[in-house]
Amino acid sequence: MIERSPIARQPLAWKPVGAVAVGAALMLLLTINRYDYHRDELYFRMVGANPKWGYVDQPPFTPLMVRLCIDIFGDTVWAIRIPGLLFVAGAAILLALVAREAGGGALAQTLAAAGVWTTFPLVAGHITLTSAPDLVMWLLVILCLMRALLQDRPRYFLLAGLFAGLALYNKHLVILLLLTFAAGLLIAGPRRVLLSKWLWAGAAIAVVVGLPNLLYQIANDFPQISMASALAENKGDDARITLVPLQLLWLGPFFVPVWVAGIVTLLRRPELRPVRALAVAYPLMLVLLFVVAGQPYYSFGLLAALFAVGAVPTARWVARGGARPWLLGAGVVVNCGVALVSSLPVLPIDVVGRTPIPAMNQGISDEIGWPRYVAQVKAVYDDLPAEDKPQTVLLAGNYGEAGSLDRYGKPLGLPDVYSGQNELWYLGPPPESATVVVLVSQGDPTRSPAFGSCVEKAKLDNGYGVDNEEQKARVFVCRDRKGTWAELWPSLQHFD
Incomplete structure (x- = not known):
């Protein structure tokens, strides 16, 4: 040749x-x-x-x-x-x-x-x-x-x-x-x-x-x-x-x-x-x-x-x-x-947040804070009235939040988590019986067409001074769903 x-x-x-x-x-x-x-x-x-x-x-x-x-x-x-x-x-x-x-x-x-x-x-x-x-x-x-x-x-x-x-x-x-x-x-x-x-x-x-x-x-x-x-x-x-x-x-x-x-x-x-x-x-x-x-x-x-x-x-x-x-x-x-x-x-x-490393390497910043974030979501869930908890699900804005709630939330007694991002959307919507949503989001769900009411309950903070995507997230309790989950789920799909 x-x-x-x-x-x-x-x-x-x-x-x-x-x-x-x-x-x-x-x-x-x-x-x-x-x-x-x-x-x-x-x-x-x-x-x-x-x-x-x-x-x-x-x-x-x-x-x-x-x-x-x-x-x-x-x-x-x-x-x-x-x-x-x-x-x-x-x-x-x-x-x-x-x-x-x-x-x-x-x-x-x-x-x-x-x-x-x-x-x-x-x-x-x-x-x-x-x-x-x-x-x-x-x-x-x-x-x-x-x-x-x-x-x-x-x-x-x-x-x-x-x-x-x-x-x-x-x-x-x-x-x-x-x-x-x-x-x-x-x-x-x-x-x-x-x-x-x-x-x-x-x-x-x-x-x-x-x-x-x-x-x-x-x-x-x-x-x-x-x-x-x-x-x-x-x-x-x-x-x-x-x-x-x-x-x-x-x-x-x-x-x-x-x-x-x-x-x-x-x-x-x-x-x-x-x-x-x-x-x-x-x-x-x-x-x-x-x-x-x-x-x-x-x-x-x-x-x-x-x-x-x-x-x-x-x-x-x-x-x-x-x-x-x-x-x-x-x-x-x-x-x-x-x-x-x-x-x-x-x-x-507890030192890395005071260095430029998290800004240089997003991989480092995205490894920090998950158990603390989940604990803060749990505090919101725990404050719900007892009669609401059986009808409550978690909804995460991105797959990192969803994954952490799935990994650390279940041992703490948190309900199932759902997300519309990437492949997680294909896992399906929450059950129709879910009328209360604890939502973790970087956006403003008060303008969401999916819920009639969303009230902010907490802001996530990893406590280490490391800036990552979750440091901008807030936790809401949303009610008054505007339609069935089957009708709303397509509007919640997003790729990123």
């Missing part, structure tokens, strides 16, 4: 790479139970209890993984975070393998693996999100593409297709990688690869493996298109403004020269010409994300691979001696140290 690459792969540096991977996993383990659930984890906990081939806002893998962890290890914060540290450790090894494919030795592989000690991987590994499994799947696809092209082993296209198909069950973002890589081949070559039967066979495998997920989308009128449209409308401007700046921060500012070197190396080194499409794919991906108002982190899997490639020329630069090893070492320590403090809950919870 192509001329065999002259690149000789070095042995995998198992000891230093393994130390980096285990160290990252250990750090995640040490902080696994600090603070509290993230709002997305509370959401996955709820929707995962209703197994489906897909959900309105995402494929099934992460919610079902959360439910499986709960079933095996128990309904705790640490239980659902175990997969994250395993994904991050796996990503460290995969980054080292990408550097190895590009000709990197022990130092390059170790530096590449250290990419997981940066902001985005640490956040994705600490909080159970779709990002960590997506990173692993993207790196697997990229590694297979590199082996197919650099080592002239086209059968790896089949494996790339398998991983791409499996990735569709976590997020559909891998399509973005495949499209921009194909465009990169058209622009930078080798174009004849696009005629390879192995490449098309791999594409067919991806379609077949991901077919059930696609059929779910078709059968349900492509709900994720509706979700993407809602995200673009609600967060599109912010996504476009922060797209480029966040590319400079995901791996840390000291690592920017490394991934830039990866792009330059792919474009300039003759032995890497078969995969220079990866370098072209990255700016194409950024342009596409800007046009569709995609979230800035969508490109991270490819950015991480470029960093791993850039570790190879960086290691050669260090090998020239002098002060270079010290400069690299200092840069890695500072870069990774800042990432640790800003990405993981290492500071005491």
